[in-house]
Amino acid sequence: MRDFTWKIFSQTGNIETYLLLKEMETNPEDAMNREHNEQFAEIDNQV
Secondary structure (H helix, E strand, O other): OOOHHHHEEEHOOOOOHHHHHHHHHOOHHHHHHEEEHHHHHHHHHHH
């Protein structure tokens, strides 16, 4: 997951992606929960 996040950051320069990467490095469980919550929020918004 970290490799994917780094690849996205390196291609886009998106600071949010970089911050997610750093969060994953320091506290992997919280980062995964945050990512899942964001994905669910996006799905809810599309419906």
